[in-house]
Amino acid sequence: MSEVQIDAAGHAEPSFSTKLIWRTFWVLLIITVIELALAIIYYETHFLPKHFLNGLFIVGTLAKAFFIIAEFMHLKHELKAMVMTLVFPSLLFIWFVIAFLWDGNSYRDLRNRYDSHHLEQSKTPAAKKPGME
Amino acid sequence: MSQAVQAGQKLWGGGKSPYNVEYGKLMMWFFLMSDAFTFGAFLISYGSIRFASNSWPDPNHVFKTFPIVGEMRVPLAFVSLMTFILIMSSVTMVLAVAAGHNNDRKGVMKWMVWTILGGLAFLSCQAWEWTHLYAEGAWWGRNPFMNIDGTQSSTNFTNFFFTITGFHGFHVFSGVIINIIMLIMTWKGTFERRGHYLMIEKAGLYWHFVDLVWVFVFTCFYLL
Amino acid sequence: MSSDTILHGHSDVVTSHDVHLDEHGAHHHKETFITKYIFSQDHKMISKQFLITGMIWAIIGGLMSVIFRLQLGYPDTTFPILEDIFGKWAPGGKISPDFYYALVTMHGTIMVFFVLTGGLSGTFANFLVPLQIGARDMAAPFLNMLSYWAFFTASIIMISSLFLTAGPASGGWTVYPPLSALGDATDGSKAGMDFWIVAMVFFVVSSLLGGLNYITTILNMRTKGMSMVRMPLTIWALLFTAILGVLSFPVLLSGLILLLFDRHAGTSFYLSDIFIASTQKALPNEGGSAILFQHLFWFLGHPEVYIIILPTMGLVSEVMAVNSRKPIFGYRAMVGSLFAICILSLLVWAHHMFVTGMNPFLGSVFTLLTLLIAVPSAIKVFNWLTTLWKGNLRFTPGMLFSIGFVSMFISGGLTGIFLGNSTLDIHLHDTYFNIAHFHLVMGVAAFFGMFAGVYHWFPKMYGRYMNNTMGYIHFWVTMIGAYLIFWPMHYEGLAGMPRRYMDYSNWVSFRQFEDLNRFISTVAIVVFAVQLMFVFNFFYSIFKGRRVTTQNPWGATTLEWTTPIRPGHGNWVSEIPEVHRWAYDYGKDGREFISQAEPVGSNESSGH
Numbered sequence: 001m002s003e004v005q006i007d008a009a010g011h012a013e014p015s016f017s018t019k020l021i022w023r024t025f026w027v028l029l030i031i032t033v034i035e036l037a038l039a040i041i042y043y044e045t046h047f048l049p050k051h052f053l054n055g056l057f058i059v060g061t062l063a064k065a066f067f068i069i070a071e072f073m074h075l076k077h078e079l080k081a082m083v084m085t086l087v088f089p090s091l092l093f094i095w096f097v098i099a100f101l102w103d104g105n106s107y108r109d110l111r112n113r114y115d116s117h118h119l120e121q122s123k124t125p126a127a128k129k130p131g132m133e
Numbered sequence: 134m135s136q137a138v139q140a141g142q143k144l145w146g147g148g149k150s151p152y153n154v155e156y157g158k159l160m161m162w163f164f165l166m167s168d169a170f171t172f173g174a175f176l177i178s179y180g181s182i183r184f185a186s187n188s189w190p191d192p193n194h195v196f197k198t199f200p201i202v203g204e205m206r207v208p209l210a211f212v213s214l215m216t217f218i219l220i221m222s223s224v225t226m227v228l229a230v231a232a233g234h235n236n237d238r239k240g241v242m243k244w245m246v247w248t249i250l251g252g253l254a255f256l257s258c259q260a261w262e263w264t265h266l267y268a269e270g271a272w273w274g275r276n277p278f279m280n281i282d283g284t285q286s287s288t289n290f291t292n293f294f295f296t297i298t299g300f301h302g303f304h305v306f307s308g309v310i311i312n313i314i315m316l317i318m319t320w321k322g323t324f325e326r327r328g329h330y331l332m333i334e335k336a337g338l339y340w341h342f343v344d345l346v347w348v349f350v351f352t353c354f355y356l357l
Numbered sequence: 358m359s360s361d362t363i364l365h366g367h368s369d370v371v372t373s374h375d376v377h378l379d380e381h382g383a384h385h386h387k388e389t390f391i392t393k394y395i396f397s398q399d400h401k402m403i404s405k406q407f408l409i410t411g412m413i414w415a416i417i418g419g420l421m422s423v424i425f426r427l428q429l430g431y432p433d434t435t436f437p438i439l440e441d442i443f444g445k446w447a448p449g450g451k452i453s454p455d456f457y458y459a460l461v462t463m464h465g466t467i468m469v470f471f472v473l474t475g476g477l478s479g480t481f482a483n484f485l486v487p488l489q490i491g492a493r494d495m496a497a498p499f500l501n502m503l504s505y506w507a508f509f510t511a512s513i514i515m516i517s518s519l520f521l522t523a524g525p526a527s528g529g530w531t532v533y534p535p536l537s538a539l540g541d542a543t544d545g546s547k548a549g550m551d552f553w554i555v556a557m558v559f560f561v562v563s564s565l566l567g568g569l570n571y572i573t574t575i576l577n578m579r580t581k582g583m584s585m586v587r588m589p590l591t592i593w594a595l596l597f598t599a600i601l602g603v604l605s606f607p608v609l610l611s612g613l614i615l616l617l618f619d620r621h622a623g624t625s626f627y628l629s630d631i632f633i634a635s636t637q638k639a640l641p642n643e644g645g646s647a648i649l650f651q652h653l654f655w656f657l658g659h660p661e662v663y664i665i666i667l668p669t670m671g672l673v674s675e676v677m678a679v680n681s682r683k684p685i686f687g688y689r690a691m692v693g694s695l696f697a698i699c700i701l702s703l704l705v706w707a708h709h710m711f712v713t714g715m716n717p718f719l720g721s722v723f724t725l726l727t728l729l730i731a732v733p734s735a736i737k738v739f740n741w742l743t744t745l746w747k748g749n750l751r752f753t754p755g756m757l758f759s760i761g762f763v764s765m766f767i768s769g770g771l772t773g774i775f776l777g778n779s780t781l782d783i784h785l786h787d788t789y790f791n792i793a794h795f796h797l798v799m800g801v802a803a804f805f806g807m808f809a810g811v812y813h814w815f816p817k818m819y820g821r822y823m824n825n826t827m828g829y830i831h832f833w834v835t836m837i838g839a840y841l842i843f844w845p846m847h848y849e850g851l852a853g854m855p856r857r858y859m860d861y862s863n864w865v866s867f868r869q870f871e872d873l874n875r876f877i878s879t880v881a882i883v884v885f886a887v888q889l890m891f892v893f894n895f896f897y898s899i900f901k902g903r904r905v906t907t908q909n910p911w912g913a914t915t916l917e918w919t920t921p922i923r924p925g926h927g928n929w930v931s932e933i934p935e936v937h938r939w940a941y942d943y944g945k946d947g948r949e950f951i952s953q954a955e956p957v958g959s960n961e962s963s964g965h
Contacts, residue, residue: 016231029217032351036213039356043193043208051311054357061352065345072227072341082152082162086136089604093173095704098176098357099719100652103707104184106716107646112187115630122187126285147491147936148581156496156577163747167565167603174611174656178626178649185646264792274623292624296615 016074024071031060160232161335165342168304172346175300178354179293188280190290192355195278200261212355214348215258219305223344226312230337233330238319241333245316246338252309259302263295271295294354301350304343310334380508386438393436395505398498399926403481403505405818408811410512411476412892413521417516418467419885425460425859428452430878432860446524454542457859458527460547463519465530466553468912470560471515475508478564478602481810482571482595483669484818488917489589491580491734491934493927496573500566504650507563511556518552529857531654532648534627538619539640551620554613556823559607568599568606569602575599580916582936589915589940593692596673597699598664604703604919605660612653619645626650646758648713655706662799666766669806670737673759675940676813679742679913680756681748682949684941687740694733694740702732711779712786720779727777734770738763749944753911754828761836762805768840769798772847785858790796790850793843801839808832811895821902827894831887845873912950915940920955 026060041047070076075083112119144151152159183189197208214305233238270277273295276288315336324330397403427436437449473871487494495501518525526786527545528536536542537550571909575596579588615626625642627650632639678685685691708727711720741763748757767839772794775781785791815823854867861867862875909918914934920928934954942951946962 014235018228018231021224021227021231025220027169028220032213032220035352035356036209039209044193057352057356063350064348068223068345068348072223072344073338074230077141078154079144079152082154082254085152086162089260089321089600090169092604092703096173096656097177097180098312099707100649101184102719103648103652103716104646106719107185107648107714108187110714111185119187122243122284124285125283126279133846145584146581147583148702149578150577152576155576156573159577160497160500160573163569163572163603164565167607170604171607171611173617174608174653176614178611178653181649181652182626182644182646185649186644216707223639274625288623288625288642289644292618293628296618296624299616 020071026068027067028064031064035060144352147351153197153332158331158335158338162337165338168342169346172297172300172349175293175350179297182289182293186287186289188282188284188286189277190278190286192357194281195266196262196355200265201233209355211258211262212351215255215262215349218251218255219344219347220257222248222255223341225251226337226340228332230330233270233324233333236328236330238322238325241319241324241330241350242316244321245333249309249312249316252312253307254338255305256302257308259305263298266291266294275327297350301343301346302342304346308343309341310337311339361485365563369504379696394423396502398502399517399618400483400487400495400498400501400923401818401926401928403501404480406505407476407479407483407508408818410509411480412895413473414467414471414476414512415456416889416892419888420465420471421460421464421467423882423885425457425464426451426878428457428859429861429876432470432862451455452859454859455524455527458529458543458857459524459545459549459859462527463525463527466515466526467660468800469530469665470557471512473799473807474564474602474661475511475560475780477803477807478571478598478668479505479508479567479663480596480807481591481672481814482567482599484814485575485591485917486595487578487926488817488920488924489940490575490583490916491916491936492574492578493767493929493933495570496578496934497862500885501570504563504566506571507559507566511559511563514552514556514559514707517943518549518556521548521552522548523547525549531651531658532616533654534616535617538616538627546652551617554617556612557613564602564606568602571595571599580933580936583916583953586689587672587936588687589938590674590691590695591668591671593695594610594667594674597695598667601660601664601667601702605657605664608653609657612650612657615653616650648710648715651710652707655709659706659707660702661700661735662795663963665699665799665803666806669762669803669810670695672806672810672813672896673762674744675915676755676759676809677744678941679813679911680751680941681744681911682751682754682943683744683748684943684945685740686743686746688738688941690736691740694736697733701726701733705730705777707777708777708782711782724777724779730776731770731774732767738770739766753812754823754832755809755811756810757829757836758805759831760814761832762802762809765797765802765834765839768866769794769796769802771799777921784853785850788850789846789856791854792856792950793846795837796843796846801835801843805835808835808891813911814917815895815898815902816905817920819899819902820905821898822901822905822910823898824894827890831891831894834887835884838880841875842878842884844875849873854895874936897923909952914938914942914953916953919952 038048038056040051042050042053075086112122144153149155150159153305193208196212197210199211200258229241229244229248232244266272271291271294271302273292274288276286276291278290280286314335318324318332319330377596393399394402397406398587424439436447437450438748439447439452440450443452443456446453446459452460483495488493500854515525517917523544525545526532526537526549527543530549532550532553536546538546540546540550575588576594579585617626619623619626619628619642621641625645627647628640629647630639674691675683705723705727707719707723708713711723745760772790776791776794777783811830812823815821849867852866852870854861854870861870905922908920908922911918916934919934921930936953937956938951938953940953942953943949945951
């Protein structure tokens with residue numbers, strides 16, 4: 001059925017452009033290198049606040065995900081209905097992430113408030129273990 | 134409603150795929166959607182536990198070694214290499230799919246071989262990294278690393294690391310197997326006789342998904 | 358386009374036999390017993406396999422409830438026969454506490470997953486999707502077959518856990534850690550728990566294979582003219598069900614994998630601050646969170662209850678419209694509310710966790726989202742009632758069960774509004790009020806929808822009718838019995854009687870319910886016996902039931918009634934019919950019904 005459709009649908013499937021593939025590769029590589037550079041610079045010099053960096057990392061990750069899905073997985077070149085069918089369920093991740101992290105954070109507060117032993121423990125520096133320099 | 138369907142609705146009018154996509158590819162997409170929730174659940178659980186902890190080990194400190202060269206000054210160098218390998222193999226996979234679109238059997242085979250090699254290289258890197266961490270005393274239920282503030286760390290850092298990278302590695306492994314099967318089928322001319330290389334495209338989707346997951350694993354474990 | 362291409366869609370899928378081009382129907386196929394009845398790729402046969410496996414599970418699960426109801430109704434009496442059957446599990450004819458917990462755990466697991474998910478979706482999605490959208494089979498018949506066999510494997514593993522020395526899992530069907538994570542915690546935390554997890558992993562695989570198939574088939578394989586808004590509501594409901602499964606089952610899979618690591622690899626994903634009384638020592642596990650598992654479990658668990666109820670909503674809508682001889686009222690509102698329920702059900706999971714120590718403010722968000730579900734549910738109830746309104750009702754057993762479904766759905770649904778409220782839930786949580794709520798709304802109601810479907814489509818499945826008299830007895834006893842069983846439980850729950858206790862006689866406050874409990878148990882046994890009569894009716898009718906003589910015995914509009922009385926693999930003998938209208942043209946222009954396959958007449962009044 002499919003072969004017939006793809007040929008007869010009048011919707012010319014754009015063939016993969018090698019140029020576009022390599023461009024996507026460079027974009028992915030550059031984002032990754034920037035992320036790494038920032039991470040290493042932070043490790044050495046504590047340049048920029050960590051929270052700000054984390055934000056940058058997440059934006060970079062989402063950008064990379066977009067390029068992989070849109071270009072490598074070719075979703076950008078599919079029909080819009082298909083894109084929406086896949087994007088819409090993914091929105092569930094938003095609430096998934098918010099609720100889980102929110103409750104994780106709340107659990108920490110709860111323990112710190114009611115479990116003083118735990119709080120004390122988590123403030124006491126540990127003895128260096130063998131195997132660590 | 135029972136009148137003739139409008140021109141705009143024709144795609145949804147039945148008798149053909151509304152997405153103009155063959156069923157197997159659609160199924161692969163929905164499978165990847167569900168698999169994304171498997172990985173999502175792992176990573177979000179990791180996030181939840183990390184949010185529930187007062188402190189956490191510093192990845193820059195843990196992942197800082199490189200094979201042969203030994204203790205490198207640059208942290209995260211090795212994982213950068215792994216990331217590069219995986220992105221690269223994704224590129225070769227797209228090139229294989231592109232060659233398939235042009236019914237270029239030789240091209241498909243060439244790029245599939247490169248993709249498989251990339252996958253194997255990634256798996257080897259992972260094997261080395263795991264061995265190295267194991268030698269440092271890290272494993273499921275064992276965590277030699279301390280929190281960034283010098284306090285005792287729970288074992289969940291290594292628990293999640295090995296579980297999630299392991300699950301990802303398992304996906305890479307099965308991807309390599311699938312790719313090898315695809316290579317053999319291409320070599321035998323199965324797709325050429327069929328007249329299209331849609332199977333390569335579906336295998337490609339899976340392979341890119343593995344790459345996609347790695348992007349998130351990379352961020353969650355090595356950067357944040 | 359040859360029909361062969363349509364069925365196979367793509368030459369990747371290799372079916373072993375070439376049945377659909379055969380003009381003579383099902384009789385001349387070179388099918389062996391094995392390819393026809395065991396490793397069949399025909400969606401109709403797979404559906405029957407799911408149905409019969411589900412029925413076997415339902416008998417086992419129901420029998421378990423009879424055994425623990427015996428204990429609850431007669432806590433002081435001994436039944437020597439129990440010792441004869443169960444040996445050390447019922448010493449002296451009184452079931453042991455471990456056995457009691459194993460029974461309630463397995464009753465829940467079996468009913469929720471194996472009967473009302475596998476048995477229900479597996480049966481009706483497989484049976485109705487290709488038939489009602491006009492396809493010769495599923496998109497991928499081979500994967501469809503694998504879906505059943507993964508379900509079968511899960512069943513075998515789960516059932517063998519019943520025969521382990523230490524018994525099956527017994528920490529509740531929700532398998533919360535630490536009981537499920539610490540292998541030494543109870544007998545039910547031992548190998549039985551591992552069997553439970555492995556069985557559920559196979560179950561998830563089965564559900565994914567099935568769900569992906571249903572979605573792709575519905576989207577891609579509709580016959581010409583079958584636009585989305587012409588699909589019967591059954592198909593819409595099954596589509597949303599499949600989407601819920603595909604999005605939420607993987608999360609359970611992840612949760613169970615982490616649980617396996619906690620059990621066997623020394624990790625502490627869910628464990629922290631555990632002190633063992635017997636050894637007077639604390640476990641080294643530190644830093645995990647038991648609440649995390651509950652989040653992961655209910656991320657599936659809540660959509661799961663809608664995976665159970667949505668298909669039955671679809672079945673009931675269809676059966677009701679056919680037997681009211683009226684179009685379904687508010688078709689678009691029905692689809693819209695199915696969609697709304699589908700989305701909301703994915704967002705409300707933590708309303709099962711109000712008393713776990715979850716952040717109360719987060720709980721209030723979940724309360725809000727939960728109460729929103731009342732809106733689409735009420736729309737659906739309204740539409741069912743208005744469909745019945747002034748209809749020419751035909752009280753077939755299927756129709757009776759559909760009406761019973763609406764009754765149960767209202768009664769059980771209303772108490773959901775109480776329970777979804779995080780403040781009220783503090784009192785009601787883990788009481789019999791909760792038991793009454795979910796048994797009415799997703800237990801009995803879902804069973805009613807399933808019965809409606811079985812009675813209604815039995816003629817299509819086997820070419821014979823089920824016995825009506827037994828059907829009526831089945832309906833009335835079950836209907837009245839279900840209310841007699843579960844209505845009193847609301848009062849027990851409001852009085853604070855907790856669930857999962859095997860003996861309440863030690864509490865003065867609950868001793869007053871002794872007679873009531875005995876009454877409930879008696880009714881439960883009667884109702885269970887009537888279900889056995891249904892099973893008898895089912896199997897008897899397969900072989901001896903009254904034969905169907907017309908193609909369309911109910912006078913229904915949908916496509917499955919345009920196939921031969923006993924359709925072969927491929928469903929339609931010649932071309933698949935083209936669809937020209939929506940699925941609910943009943944009583945239009947003075948005609949009783951107009952099949953979807955009939956072209957629109959030139960002087961036909963417009964409408965849908």
